[in-house]
Amino acid sequence: MRCTGGPHVTLSSRRRQLYVLSAALAVTGLSVATYRAVELGFPITPGATSSLWTVEARIQFERFTPGPAKAMLAVPSDPLGFSVLSENFISRGYGVSVSDEDGDRIALWAIRRTEGEQSLYYRLRVFRQADRSLAVPAPPFPPVPELEEPFASAMDAIIEDVRRRSADVETFTATLLQTIASASPDDNVRLFIGDESDPFAAARAARTLLAGARVPARILQVLPLPDEARRVEMQPWIAVHNGKKWLFFNPMTGVKELPKSLLIWRWNGDPLVRVSGGVRESIEFRVSPSVQDALSLAQQQAASHGSRLAQFSLLDLPLQTQQVYAVVSLIPIGALIIVLMRNLVGIRTFGTFLPVLVALAFRETRLIAGILLFSSLVAVGLALRLYLEKLHLLLVPRLAAVLTMVVLLMAALSVLSHRLGLETGLSVALFPMVILTMTIERMSVVWEERGPRDAVIDGLGSLLVAAIAYGVMDMAILQHVAFVFPETLLVVLAVILMLGSYTGYRLSELRRFRALGGHGP
Amino acid sequence: MIFRHLRDLGVLGINSRNADLISAYNRRALYPLVDDKLRTKQLARDHGVPVPDLYGSLSAIRDIQEFPRAIERHQQFVVKPATGSGGDGILVFDGHQDDRFRLCTGVLLSWDDLAHHLANTLNGQYSLGGHPDRVMIEYRVQFDPIFDEVSYLGVPDIRVIVFRGFPVMAMARLPTRASHGKANLHQGAVGVGIDIANGRTLRGVLNNDVVDEHPDTGATLSGLQVPGWRKILLMAARCHELTGLGYLGVDIVLDVNKGPLMLELNARPGLNIQIANREGIMGRIRAVQAVADTSHSPEQRIDFSATEFSLTKRAATA
Numbered sequence: 001m002r003c004t005g006g007p008h009v010t011l012s013s014r015r016r017q018l019y020v021l022s023a024a025l026a027v028t029g030l031s032v033a034t035y036r037a038v039e040l041g042f043p044i045t046p047g048a049t050s051s052l053w054t055v056e057a058r059i060q061f062e063r064f065t066p067g068p069a070k071a072m073l074a075v076p077s078d079p080l081g082f083s084v085l086s087e088n089f090i091s092r093g094y095g096v097s098v099s100d101e102d103g104d105r106i107a108l109w110a111i112r113r114t115e116g117e118q119s120l121y122y123r124l125r126v127f128r129q130a131d132r133s134l135a136v137p138a139p140p141f142p143p144v145p146e147l148e149e150p151f152a153s154a155m156d157a158i159i160e161d162v163r164r165r166s167a168d169v170e171t172f173t174a175t176l177l178q179t180i181a182s183a184s185p186d187d188n189v190r191l192f193i194g195d196e197s198d199p200f201a202a203a204r205a206a207r208t209l210l211a212g213a214r215v216p217a218r219i220l221q222v223l224p225l226p227d228e229a230r231r232v233e234m235q236p237w238i239a240v241h242n243g244k245k246w247l248f249f250n251p252m253t254g255v256k257e258l259p260k261s262l263l264i265w266r267w268n269g270d271p272l273v274r275v276s277g278g279v280r281e282s283i284e285f286r287v288s289p290s291v292q293d294a295l296s297l298a299q300q301q302a303a304s305h306g307s308r309l310a311q312f313s314l315l316d317l318p319l320q321t322q323q324v325y326a327v328v329s330l331i332p333i334g335a336l337i338i339v340l341m342r343n344l345v346g347i348r349t350f351g352t353f354l355p356v357l358v359a360l361a362f363r364e365t366r367l368i369a370g371i372l373l374f375s376s377l378v379a380v381g382l383a384l385r386l387y388l389e390k391l392h393l394l395l396v397p398r399l400a401a402v403l404t405m406v407v408l409l410m411a412a413l414s415v416l417s418h419r420l421g422l423e424t425g426l427s428v429a430l431f432p433m434v435i436l437t438m439t440i441e442r443m444s445v446v447w448e449e450r451g452p453r454d455a456v457i458d459g460l461g462s463l464l465v466a467a468i469a470y471g472v473m474d475m476a477i478l479q480h481v482a483f484v485f486p487e488t489l490l491v492v493l494a495v496i497l498m499l500g501s502y503t504g505y506r507l508s509e510l511r512r513f514r515a516l517g518g519h520g521p
Numbered sequence: 522m523i524f525r526h527l528r529d530l531g532v533l534g535i536n537s538r539n540a541d542l543i544s545a546y547n548r549r550a551l552y553p554l555v556d557d558k559l560r561t562k563q564l565a566r567d568h569g570v571p572v573p574d575l576y577g578s579l580s581a582i583r584d585i586q587e588f589p590r591a592i593e594r595h596q597q598f599v600v601k602p603a604t605g606s607g608g609d610g611i612l613v614f615d616g617h618q619d620d621r622f623r624l625c626t627g628v629l630l631s632w633d634d635l636a637h638h639l640a641n642t643l644n645g646q647y648s649l650g651g652h653p654d655r656v657m658i659e660y661r662v663q664f665d666p667i668f669d670e671v672s673y674l675g676v677p678d679i680r681v682i683v684f685r686g687f688p689v690m691a692m693a694r695l696p697t698r699a700s701h702g703k704a705n706l707h708q709g710a711v712g713v714g715i716d717i718a719n720g721r722t723l724r725g726v727l728n729n730d731v732v733d734e735h736p737d738t739g740a741t742l743s744g745l746q747v748p749g750w751r752k753i754l755l756m757a758a759r760c761h762e763l764t765g766l767g768y769l770g771v772d773i774v775l776d777v778n779k780g781p782l783m784l785e786l787n788a789r790p791g792l793n794i795q796i797a798n799r800e801g802i803m804g805r806i807r808a809v810q811a812v813a814d815t816s817h818s819p820e821q822r823i824d825f826s827a828t829e830f831s832l833t834k835r836a837a838t839a
Contacts, residue, residue: 343536392637395644395651445646449609450708451701503541505524505534513532515729515796 018501022494029490036485041083041129046480052085053225055263056286057122059109061278066115069277070108073122074266077105082263083129090121103136104266118278126263136267138241139218142211154188155212162213169215169242170256176213177238177254180206200269203236203251207269216241219269220248222262229288236269237262314486327360329482330473332492334359337469339499346508349462350439357432358462359469367470371463373413374431378459381406381440386447403437531801533792538768542806546685546767547788554764555786559603559657561764568763570756571782573660573774578603580655585639591658592617599662600639602647603655608703610647612638613661613676626674626702662782665775667748670740671695671711675702679715679753679773679781682790682802685813686761688754688826689805691715692797693722693747698737711735712797713742718831720750726796753781754826758819760786805830 036042063069075087075098089096094109109120147155162179166172180189180202192205203219210217220237237258238249248258266272275281314325334356341347341355349355362370384405388398410433439462447455472478481488527534533542555561565572576598577591592598596617602610612635613625620632630638639656641647648654668677675696682690692712696702699709706712711732714723725732725742734741747753757771760783770790773781795802808829817825 346535392633394640395646445609501540503534503537503539505527505532506536509527509532509534510523512729512792513527513530513796515726515731516527516530516532516799516801 015501018497022497025490025497026494029487029494032487033481033485036487042484044481046476051289052125052127053263053287053289055124055126055223055225056288057124057283058286059120059122059273059275059281059283060118061275061281062117063115063278066113067277068110068112069114069118070110070275071118071120071278071281072274073107073109073120073283074270074272075105075107075122076124076263076265079126079264080134080258081128081260082126085125085127087125088121088123090123091119094120104268104270128260134246136246138243139216141214142216144214145208145211147208150191154191155209157188158192158209159213169240170247172213173210173215173217173238173240173247173249174254174256176209177206177249177251179254180209181252181254199252200236203238203269206238206251210238210240218267220264221266221269221272223265223285223287224259225261225263225287225289227289229286232285232287234265234272234285235262237264239267314483325486326479326483327363329486329489330360330479331356332489332496333478333482334469334473336492336496336499337472338465339496341465341468343499343502344506346506347461347465348458349465350442350458351435351462354435354439355462355466355469357435358466359473361431362466362470363474367467370470371467374436374463374466377406377409377413377431377436378440378443380409381436382444382447385440385444389444389448399437399441402440403433406433406436406440527801531803532795533802533806535792538789538792542684542768543789547769548765551765552788555766555769555788557603557655558601558605558785559655561786562657562659564763565760565783568759570759570763571779573599573662573776573782573784576658576660578655578657579639579643582640582643585636585643588636588639588658595660597661599659600635600642601657601659602642603657604652605642605647605654608676608705610638610642662774662784663777665748665777667745667775668693668695670738671713671735671742671745673698673702673735673737675700675710676704676774678704678784679747679775680790680794681753681757681771681773682794683757683761683769683771684806684809685767686758686817686819687809687813687822688717688757689809689830690794690798690800690802691717691757692794693745694797695725695735695742697727697735706791706793706797711742712793713745714794714798714800715747716832717754718827720747720753721745722747723798723832726799729796731799748775749780751823754823755819756781756783758822762819764788 037044057073059071059073061069061071071094076084077100078084089107089109091109093114094111097108097110099106099108107122145155146152158176158179162172162176166175179185180193182189185193192209193202200219207217207219217238217240220239221234222237223234224232226232236251238251239246240249241247247256249256273281273283314322314329335353338349338353338356342349342352358370358374361374364370365373381402385398385402388401393401410431439459443455443459446458553560554564559575559578562572562575576595577587579585579588592614596615598614600612600614605611612630615623615625615627617623622630622632622635624630642654642656645651645654662676664672664677671677672695677693677695679691679693681688692714694704694706695711695713696704697709697711701708704710706726709728711725711727713725715721716723722743722745725735727736733743753773756773760769760771761767764786766786766788768788768790770787772784772787774784776782792802812825
């Protein structure tokens with residue numbers, strides 16, 4: 001027989017492979033997680049909630065004689081600061097289509113033959129999303145409107161006056177809007193806005209005057225989103241472009257603001273509804289807020305995005321299976337703890353992964369009760385096992401006998417603690433009994449072969465590692481991240497792989513080899 | 522770095538042993554050769570490495586009835602699981618008569634007790650991973666009196682670490698009362714380093730403490746001359762060719778009539794030998810690495826080790 005040579009792959013190339021693999025795994029895991037957190041809005045912390053609003057627009061009109069009818073409604077597209085979760089078009093017998101017209105999204109309901117009072121509903125569900133970039137492009141400078149006298153002179157006078165009291169586009173707009181909105185407007189202003197109290201009329205006047213000063217401006221139609229469910233009215237808002245970005249003004253006060261609770265419905269002031277084949281059209285809006293778990297929200301939103309990554313989420317599984325995976329996804333983290341404890345610290349345990357399973361059981365029993373239950377089960381089982389040894393049973397029947405006894409013991413403990421009113425005793429059934437049996441068997445062999453001291457040391461080591469694994473696996477943030485972002489387990493895998501190439505000393509070896517150099521810790 | 526001290530001493534840690542030596546130099550396919558002592562024994566006989574005689578072996582429960590015939594011509598014998606580890610499951614018998622079996626400790630076993638032990642062993646109680654096992658019945662070594670003064674009952678043996686065919690470190694493992702006759706340092710046996718150059722024992726180590734006397738007998742540990750040292754080194758070195766394993770622990774016992782006998786081989790030898798020699802093994806491993814790529818006969822290899830790892834020479838040059 002020939003002696004074999006050294007390793008087939010050189011050390012450095014093996015290391016390099018490992019580093020590349022680990023880095024690739026970690027980067028993949030982190031980038032998928034980041035994408036899902038940032039783009040799809042999956043919450044990073046547990047228990048996060050988001051505000052969600054349902055906006056319902058009801059269009060009503062009448063048609064006195066049977067015939068075709070069409071209704072058009074401008075609907076929001078990608079409103080600033082919000083994400084659209086869903087939208088529904090509800091009607092009886094109407095066909096619905098959505099189209100883009102000059103940057104407006106128009107929903108068109110059409111029916112071949114109808115009669116009487118008609119109701120059409122548009123339902124939109126939105127939630128607030130912190131940063132969404134604005135897609136509306138910068139407009140060209142508007143031409144100065146050509147007005148007839150006395151409007152032209154009035155406009156010149158107003159612009160002249162406001163320009164004197166302002167420095168730039170921002171202050172000009174603010175001053176102008178304040179002038180228009182003032183309680184006692186001068187004659188020039190009154191000429192423009194008339195005596196009407198319609199806010200849209202004031203906004204249109206403001207836009208005309210802004211155009212006179214060649215400031216690009218748009219009238220927005222915004223919908224306030226209140227904290228309680230109620231009817232709301234569409235309001236005008238003014239957006240001006242200062243050459244760099246859009247500035248938003250409240251036309252009623254002249255204050256530069258865009259409250260978070262305003263939903264920009266449309267970027268122009270044109271009528272929202274147009275009906276052909278009907279009369280007396282009207283529209284009203286109802287808004288009802290609701291607080292929803294950010295998690296389900298993110299999921300629904302991802303689904304509406306049609307994101308393929310979202311389709312591969314654990315959250316898509318049936319609820320019961322989800323609960324299983326909420327626990328299962330923690331196991332790799334427990335395994336990592338085992339790796340750390342065994343290969344870096346050097347604690348001896350029974351069975352490689354027994355402590356992880358015990359730690360999972362601790363999640364139900366809590367730590368102290370769990371340790372007590374586990375120790376008493378193992379102690380009684382061990383005593384019985386050592387007695388069985390005397391009966392000279394064969395190995396497999398003896399293991400089966402111990403397993404049966406473990407089950408009986410667990411049942412007895414549950415019944416007993418229930419009698420005593422200790423509910424934690426009931427959760428003893430969660431201990432992995434086969435694993436428990438093997439622990440008792442291994443421990444009894446060690447007990448007989450190496451003495452009680454080694455058996456107890458290994459047993460305590462297992463318990464210690466289980467307690468540490470429990471402490472880590474019980475962290476709410478880890479549970480949440482492992483379940484919602486299972487791809488982060490790739491990072492755990494990367495760390496485990498890297499630890500697999502750790503060939504340095506274990507902490508316990510400091511003690512073990514202390515006879516070697518005379519001194520040392 | 523807290524481990525600097527150990528690194529400076531060239532101490533081999535368990536992680537490094539597993540990754541840099543065992544997985545690099547011991548092909549997994551070769552493990553069964555050493556994990557199954559019956560196969561090891563067969564290989565050793567084929568290669569002319571002396572081993573204790575095999576009286577018989579049991580492979581299944583029904584073979585237990587063959588047991589009395591295997592031992593009818595031998596008063597003394599040893600019963601061993603073929604794949605056991607750490608000395609677990611080994612029984613040493615002093616004599617037997619009419620279904621009564623006397624252990625070397627004086628305890629009497631009934632045939633029922635013994636048959637139960639055999640059945641447990643066959644069922645895999647002592648094997649790695651609980652796999653069904655075989656039982657071997659073999660010659661009981663008549664220990665050379667060299668270690669009588671420094672052993673309490675049990676089996677004193679010599680462990681030689683062989684790296685790529687070169688013996689790199691050796692120790693004697695001497696049972697104590699505390700170790701229950703086991704030769705495992707972890708269980709309280711005394712480890713005594715041996716100078717590779719001449720087979721002389723060094724000071725001992727007991728539970729991580731340096732000792733000069735055996736705790737039970739009080740006899741001085743250092744300065745004992747292991748007989749037939751060159752023969753032992755040669756046996757150990759040849760176990761490399763026997764198995765193909767690059768990092769190997771060879772366990773040898775000294776029989777008063779038959780000389781050194783190879784008892785078993787270990788593909789994952791422990792690290793305590795460093796404690797017994799009070800020296801890290803990495804310096805010697807590196808010295809072998811430097812020359813191991815050219816081919817050497819076993820004799821050349823032990824000559825290299827004897828000069829390179831000689832403590833007297835080292836003391837002289839230091």
